[in-house]
Amino acid sequence: MKFIHTADWHLGRSLNEYPLLEDQIYWLNGLEQLLREQKPEALVIAGDVYDRGIPPVEAVTLLDQTLTRFARELGVKVLVIAGNHDNGARLSFGSRLYQESGLYVAGAPEKEIRQVRFERQQTTFWLLPYFTPAQLRPLFPEQEIGSYQQGFEALMAYNRQFVRPGEKNVLVAHGFFQYLRQGHSGDELLFSDSELSVGGADLIDLHPADWFDYVALGHLHAPQVLGDGRFRYSGSMLKYSVSEALQKKGVNLVELTGEGLQVQRIELPSLRNLRVVTGSLEQILEANRRQPDTGDYVFANLTQEGGVLNPMGRLREVFPCLLGIEFLSRKREEQGRMYLQDRAEDPYVFRTSAEIWEPDAPPEDDMPQGGRRKKKAKTPVELFADFYQLLKEEPLPENRRKLIEQAEHQARLEENGIEEGGTRL
Numbered sequence: 001m002k003f004i005h006t007a008d009w010h011l012g013r014s015l016n017e018y019p020l021l022e023d024q025i026y027w028l029n030g031l032e033q034l035l036r037e038q039k040p041e042a043l044v045i046a047g048d049v050y051d052r053g054i055p056p057v058e059a060v061t062l063l064d065q066t067l068t069r070f071a072r073e074l075g076v077k078v079l080v081i082a083g084n085h086d087n088g089a090r091l092s093f094g095s096r097l098y099q100e101s102g103l104y105v106a107g108a109p110e111k112e113i114r115q116v117r118f119e120r121q122q123t124t125f126w127l128l129p130y131f132t133p134a135q136l137r138p139l140f141p142e143q144e145i146g147s148y149q150q151g152f153e154a155l156m157a158y159n160r161q162f163v164r165p166g167e168k169n170v171l172v173a174h175g176f177f178q179y180l181r182q183g184h185s186g187d188e189l190l191f192s193d194s195e196l197s198v199g200g201a202d203l204i205d206l207h208p209a210d211w212f213d214y215v216a217l218g219h220l221h222a223p224q225v226l227g228d229g230r231f232r233y234s235g236s237m238l239k240y241s242v243s244e245a246l247q248k249k250g251v252n253l254v255e256l257t258g259e260g261l262q263v264q265r266i267e268l269p270s271l272r273n274l275r276v277v278t279g280s281l282e283q284i285l286e287a288n289r290r291q292p293d294t295g296d297y298v299f300a301n302l303t304q305e306g307g308v309l310n311p312m313g314r315l316r317e318v319f320p321c322l323l324g325i326e327f328l329s330r331k332r333e334e335q336g337r338m339y340l341q342d343r344a345e346d347p348y349v350f351r352t353s354a355e356i357w358e359p360d361a362p363p364e365d366d367m368p369q370g371g372r373r374k375k376k377a378k379t380p381v382e383l384f385a386d387f388y389q390l391l392k393e394e395p396l397p398e399n400r401r402k403l404i405e406q407a408e409h410q411a412r413l414e415e416n417g418i419e420e421g422g423t424r425l
């Protein structure tokens with residue numbers, strides 16, 4: 001039995017302001033090429049096919065066209081489960097009909113896990129969509145299902161009775177799975193910021209799935225191998241956040257034979273890479289002169305101490321797909337990533353910690369309250385000194401304060417139409 005394991009396509013997703021549909025189409029063409037070359041019997045998509053429960057029309061059309069091509073033209077059976085980003089009911093609408101075309105979709109969890117059996121290969125695929133304990137409770141009313149772990153254990157215990165002796169079994173599942181060592185709480189596990197796990201409550205230990213020959217997982221975007229190598233996350237289709245910049249994305253080509261399991265990792269070409277550049281503005285620009293950017297998604301870590309004028313604008317001139325910048329010199333709690341805001345807004349306005357960019361508090365301090373005048377509002381020079389302190393982590397030196405005072409004085413004069421000599425223009 002030969003099949004391809006992939007997950008987390010997130011069709012319809014954007015990277016900051018950039019829609020990724022073109023990148024996704026490009027990647028899917030590479031996948032089609034691979035299917036033509038390798039001729040696997042099945043393609044497994046382990047959840048998060050779409051990025052949202054109600055995906056954009058283009059994403060629905062893309063999935064429809066792609067899966068039809070794979071199933072009809074290439075004769076590959078396509079096995080899909082819903083992930084937490086998908087709407088299970090929507091995704092599996094019409095699934096009994098699709099089945100005739102070779103497309104199998106499991107949207108909502110069922111007590112008896114949906115099985116797709118490949119008779120000639122004597123292999124059964126078990127399609128377990130993303131579930132929550134609340135979804136499983138009505139299915140197992142006699143059992144206590146208070147956690148994801150208890151839910152998974154109930155499902156595994158119940159379904160074991162349907163296993164055909166001597167045959168191979170593959171589980172397809174979506175969630176936060178690990179193969180924990182004895183006495184291991186999972187506390188020190190690392191996460192990508194694409195899929196946050198709140199307090200690890202959704203962590204599921206894979207030991208109850210020990211009876212499977214391969215477990216095709218989705219949800220964590222970094223490809224990884226768990227336990228003795230039978231349990232694997234294929235990783236997402238593309239790099240979907242800056243934290244994924246160094247990950248190698250790809251698919252798993254799996255072969256299950258009488259001799260055992262063979263997994264080959266295959267990287268598919270991507271339209272644009274996502275990379276992080278680090279250095280001073282000049283260093284980054286110089287490096288780009290030597291090796292010009294080819295349209296990658298770029299996030300810049302700026303290391304210089306001094307102030308930089310319009311760094312976003314200057315970087316954008318050479319990196320058309322600039323995702324954002326971050327000043328590394330600033331203190332952690334003050335930095336906050338400067339991601340671009342939504343497309344609808346001015347792309348040059350970026351978000352950062354409120355202390356810097358938010359307009360000053362309304363001048364209520366300046367108003368007489370209860371007959372007593374409170375604190376005076378800050379002057380522009382004082383505000384600049386605060387900004388300097390925030391950026392440089394040191395007070396504004398006296399010589400620089402003088403420069404700012406002069407500049408402020410000059411600006412005021414110009415604003416009032418008065419030249420330095422006092423002549424009204």
Ligand SMILES: [Mn+2]
Pocket residue numbers: 047048083084085174195218219220
């Ligand atoms: Mn997910």
